[in-house]
Amino acid sequence: MLNNPLNLRQVEIFHAVMVHGTTQRAAEMLNISQPGVSKAIQELERQLGFALFHRSRRRLVPTAEAHFYFREVEESFAALSRLRSAGARIRDFGSGQIRIATLSALSTNIVPRALVRFRKRHPDVSITLQAHLSATVKDLVAARQFDLGLAADEIDVTGVDAQPFSTFRGAIALPDGHPLTAKAELGPEDLDGEDFIALSPEDTTRQELERLLAERGSRPRMVLETPFANTVCAMVQAGMGIGYINPICAEPFLGKGLVLRAFAPPASFRTLLIRPPAMPPSLIIRDCIAAFEEELDATRTYHPLYRSGEEFVPDT
Template identity: 25%
Template sequence: MNLKHLRYFVKVAELGSFTAAAEQLHLAQPAVSMAIQKLEQTLEISLFHRHDRQISLTDEGRELLMHARRVLMAAEEAELAMQELSGLKRGEVRIGIPGMLGSYYFPPILMAFRHRYPDLQISVIEAGTRKLQQMLLSGEIDIGVIVEDSAASELEVCPFLREEMMVVMADDHPLASCERISPQDFFAQELVLFKEGYFHREVINRLLKETGLQPHIGFETNLIPLIKQIVKQGFGISTLLQMVIRDEPALVARPFEQPVLLDLSLAWRKGGYLSRANRTFIEFLADQIRQ
């Protein structure tokens, strides 16, 4: 099979359109159609149902899509490995980080890494930990920050941070006078929460499962500045890491009655190729933790 034809096939399958795939590939639409026809002739199967102007994958097409993605990922890794050996390409770190850590924990680390290795390119993707796991497995990123206890079996993990999730409220909120907050008192309040898929929300879902309580959700947003403003104005309370409100005198953080601890890890695909740039970043972060 021709790798180029496989790339065209994957793009058409993902977009559901020969025309859209041709535009993204910067090719003429007939060239893409011809490549798919040649692939079908080589395999002696039909990959797409073609009806009017719509297409959909056949059973054989769905099976090939799974294998084609793996083949293309392996080919890209092999090419990168050879480029590194021959010194043809400067390194790139592709890392996915949840927004809370990306805004408050990683900036000094990323700047220090960039200062030490100015020739390495750093690409940072912001997403929830669930989405980051999917991106790792699909090869969209090389390293991701995930919650350790939810790691997929296909991933290698390197623990690097344990933090306590805190109840955050305005300094004049009635619960601000408490030393610790019970789940019952927390869930009785109007809540400002991250959307599903972020570790912040997974902590809440875990507490709900353990206690059987029902939440009162007033706002859902992944925008940390908005969460802090809503909480400051007294329209709800939330849970955040202590580092997020370190310079916010109008906000206070209180622990839960039973500490809610979060174990975070760097993760990458088992058996996948890690470039020298990515290995260097992992080693750099490990050195920072030991200091």
Template identity: 30%
Template sequence: MAIRFRQLQAFHAIYESGTVTGAALVLGISQPGVSNLISQLEREAKFKLFARVRGRLIPTPEAGVLYREVDTVVRGLDHVGQAITDLQNKQGGQLQVASQHALSFGFMPRLIAQFAENRPDMSISFQSQYSSKIQEWVVAGLFEIGVCEAPLLYDELDAHPFSLEMVVALHPENPLTRHSVLTPEVLAGEPLIAMGPDHMSHRRTREAFDTAGVPWTVRVHSHLFKNVLSFVQEGMGVAILDPLLLQHEKAGGFVTRPFRPRIMMDNIVVTSRDRPMSALGRAFLEVLLEEIEKSCS
């Protein structure tokens, strides 16, 4: 039996609309084209599918049985077609992004939410993690895009570097807020909230104080910028932090000041060098890099 899917589509469309005219509109073909497809299907099936009653096509009992089988197939292929269209338009699929902790509390969720606004069928896989783990995940194919701190650890990755100028966060009631710019000399004796000794920001801040010949006092060490900021909000000291974290912190409880000499935070956006990205991933990467460029300018 040489039944073609287009014949089943015509049958399905007539069964649901009740007219050849309605089926033609659904399928985007002429009314004679629909009638011809139904005639072909009836010849193959060797039984009538519709009877014309007062200008309307009434399904035969055999057509009712056939419809129940055909409905799942036709709707399933319609879903496949819609999925292909969504992928072509970058509307469907899964966005897979991993980010360092500092950007995962405001910057990345906001950007992903904006990207997803007109993509209701897109699913999202997002995780925050330490930078070395993020690079490992992208190499392994668990995520398409990673945003993390430098340096690049794997030759299998492509990197888009960007640097952010760190700023000082202080409690609003700290007397040092009277200064428009803070330096090691101004911060002499002020308790600092800092990342651990191995972190880039810790090393570069220490170098700035050492070069100025100013001793520094670290009151609290922590492993996340978000935790460091929480101690600042409690009035326990000042901290030199990633500006993107601070821009998206809604709780308040701090003010910021520039620090001199400048302390830069080196970051990278990583993707796999060996594995092709999805159209959705490429579209988000473009948006991400544009937003980062604006934040760095």
């Protein structure tokens, strides 16, 4: 049983002697004197309570116990090397993983394309991605369970750092062959009496649209309500009615039974990028945010999926 804690410098010197074979070579590699090496080995032997070397003709010959001990030291040195590497990665990049939560509307378009950009720069970073309702995204980020979140602007931003991320002009999604597809642009009066698939009441874009419709006396007939834009598109595609959506959500449905038409005056879809409070972003987080912004710019510039009959391009 050891009376005092081990001196790690002595263990390092023992390791050097075992690796390089002689006290002279170990002294050269560690930039210390040869007597200093010998003294450290003797002190370590006293600490351990057994001999590490046989002294024969001014040479040190490792004992069987030394070989056993060296195996343990090698494992410890490998662990220390991993700790040093981890420290360097955290210093330069932060954690080797990133956790992202997003509202469903961006989970099948901007986010996956942005993460492809990000992963090309950081192929060794592990990514966790989950799609949730915006309120859940906010809660996960506020609790520091996720590093980044994309949420609709309807959320209460108390407890998170929030910044505007995107604003898209909405569009009307129509089943292919619907009479309103004959028009290049639709207005509030065109929605009067139409079977309508609506987003949830707390959605700020729905609220804005309802104000526009009320001002014109237009009253669509709501037949289904859902928090998910992808569900709106699927129900429109199935022929249940029409809906007002963020056009990027229509990408998988265009040309497959769904068409888009511009709507004026428009109601916009706005999203926020949120992070845990009082936590400066690491380089990895900053690079991920940059990838999101680059993909957003690419989407805003022009995307062929926004063409449906007449050209429809989202707001920049």
